[in-house]
Amino acid sequence: MSNDPIYSAFAEDEEMAELVEMFVEEMPDRISSLQDAWESSARNDLQNIAHQLKGSSAGYGFAAVGRSAADLEDALKDMERELASVKAEFDALLNLCSRVSA
Amino acid sequence: MVHADRKPVLLLVDDQPAIHRLLAVKLRNEELEFLTAFTGEEALELAKEQQPSLILLDLTMPGMSGFEVLKALKENTDTMEIPVIIVSGSTDSRHKVRAFELGAMDYVCKPFDVPELRARIQSAIKLHRLMKMLEQRAQIDGLTGLWNRAYFDKRLEIELNSRRRTNRPLALVICDLDHFKLLNDNYGHPAGDTVLQGFASLLNHELRSSDVACRYGGEEFALILPETTPDEAIRACDRIRLAIDAKSWKNYEGLSATASFGLAHSDDLPVETAEEWIEAADSALYEAKRGGRNQVHAYGHGLAAGGALEIDEPPTEQAA
Ligand SMILES: [Mg+2]
Numbered sequence: 001m002s003n004d005p006i007y008s009a010f011a012e013d014e015e016m017a018e019l020v021e022m023f024v025e026e027m028p029d030r031i032s033s034l035q036d037a038w039e040s041s042a043r044n045d046l047q048n049i050a051h052q053l054k055g056s057s058a059g060y061g062f063a064a065v066g067r068s069a070a071d072l073e074d075a076l077k078d079m080e081r082e083l084a085s086v087k088a089e090f091d092a093l094l095n096l097c098s099r100v101s102a
Numbered sequence: 103m104v105h106a107d108r109k110p111v112l113l114l115v116d117d118q119p120a121i122h123r124l125l126a127v128k129l130r131n132e133e134l135e136f137l138t139a140f141t142g143e144e145a146l147e148l149a150k151e152q153q154p155s156l157i158l159l160d161l162t163m164p165g166m167s168g169f170e171v172l173k174a175l176k177e178n179t180d181t182m183e184i185p186v187i188i189v190s191g192s193t194d195s196r197h198k199v200r201a202f203e204l205g206a207m208d209y210v211c212k213p214f215d216v217p218e219l220r221a222r223i224q225s226a227i228k229l230h231r232l233m234k235m236l237e238q239r240a241q242i243d244g245l246t247g248l249w250n251r252a253y254f255d256k257r258l259e260i261e262l263n264s265r266r267r268t269n270r271p272l273a274l275v276i277c278d279l280d281h282f283k284l285l286n287d288n289y290g291h292p293a294g295d296t297v298l299q300g301f302a303s304l305l306n307h308e309l310r311s312s313d314v315a316c317r318y319g320g321e322e323f324a325l326i327l328p329e330t331t332p333d334e335a336i337r338a339c340d341r342i343r344l345a346i347d348a349k350s351w352k353n354y355e356g357l358s359a360t361a362s363f364g365l366a367h368s369d370d371l372p373v374e375t376a377e378e379w380i381e382a383a384d385s386a387l388y389e390a391k392r393g394g395r396n397q398v399h400a401y402g403h404g405l406a407a408g409g410a411l412e413i414d415e416p417p418t419e420q421a422a
Contacts, residue, residue: 019123026120051162055191056120058213059128066213073191 001091005101008061016061023060024102031097038090041083047076050093062100068093110155110227113137115145115171116189117163121212125158128216132223142166146174149181156226159206161190161197169204176205183233185226189214243317245295246302254316254324258376261314261326265368273335275325276383277342277363280395282321289354294321297359301346308342324383332367332400339363339398340407347396360396362387370402 008024010016030049037045053069072093075086112134114125122138129136137152139145143166149157157175161168168188175181185207190197198209207229208222241253249257258274265272279285279301286294298321305315305323314326327335343361351357364387371382382401390399390408397408 015127019127022123023120048162048164051191052118052120055212056118056124059124059216060120063213 001095002099004099006062006064006096006099007101009063010061020060021102023056024100027097027100031094034090034094034097043076043083046090047073050076053093053097065093065096065100068096109133109135110231111135111137111152112223113139113145113148113152113154113157115139115142115157115168116160117141118160121160129220129223132220134223142168142171145171146181149175149184150178154184155230156223157184157186158189158223159186161188161192161201169200172201172204172206185230187222187226189219246299246317248302248305248323249314249316251316251318254314254318254326255376257314257316258326258379261328262374262376262379266374270329271331272368273327273330273332274366274379274383275327275335275339275363276318276380276387277323277325277339277361278387278391279321280360280362285357285359289357293351293354293357296351296354300349300351301359301361304342304345304349308338308345332369335365335367336398336400336406339365343396343398343408362390362395363398364388364390365398365400365406367400370400
């Protein structure tokens, strides 16, 4: 997986600059809640965080994060699937989140 | 009195601050005022108090879910008319169907396209404004522009209900133009209409914006005066009485109009029903007519103001 930074599609948009910055600043908190939820197997929490990221990321110009979050949410909604089996989706989202930059 | 339009107020309900910040920026050029709530409970309270023109409602929130909020909004008569657009991350069609079944006006998926959301917001607000306008028109008297009888009946119930809770003072006045039939016969119906309109504009001028002036029917008017002491109510009636008496009617030389007033006040009226209130004000009005017209009578007190010199009516006859 790449570690290159991801920049907002609205990076050049003046009215969005400050907002994007705030969104990026909050990312470490989101990442640690994701990790906490994963480590404690809190499936509902994990699904909620994924749901929130899906709803907000694209609005801040991080569409890839939003899509990845949607994949994780969908995977978690499928109750046939064990938590362990969504590891790939979880890792992909975590990777993208950690690369988000302002 | 009928209120003019104010800037539409939008209530945004979402548990994510990131969504609030984003919309605040993306919608800042719209002609809107914003209210924000981060929980369903907060949203219900704000909706009730502030009566927004539109609510944008998230579905997935800790505590009350968006569906629960929507249901509560639609079940409460204070908030059921406020249009709601669901803004949710869920694209599940069962969620959309449920939202519409519960009374949502529209459903927008997150991540939302900003120009599309703007257009949907404006369209919802326009529709809401039209509905309000139609509803208001159905409650307004065409000739005088005052509230009509249907509105009066509804509003009196509301005021009596709120009085039951708060015990605040309330006054009800029924007033009637004197010898109106004679006036119509002598000067014609257009003159009668002019007097009705002139009286209505005096009411608008003399009353406070919190007072409710209605055309009760024919030449009869009903005034609901909330938070008013008996003295204040009598003074208000007497101001109107003197103003109509003093008014000159251009195009109708020699025409003069007077009115009689019957007042019922909560201090003198330990009763609760609208019928009893109206009966009390009506009987005071009857006394004012019998006492010689152009005067104010208060239920339980008799003559309160005015009192013309003329004694022209045998007391047994139906006063009008
Ligand atoms: Mg939410």
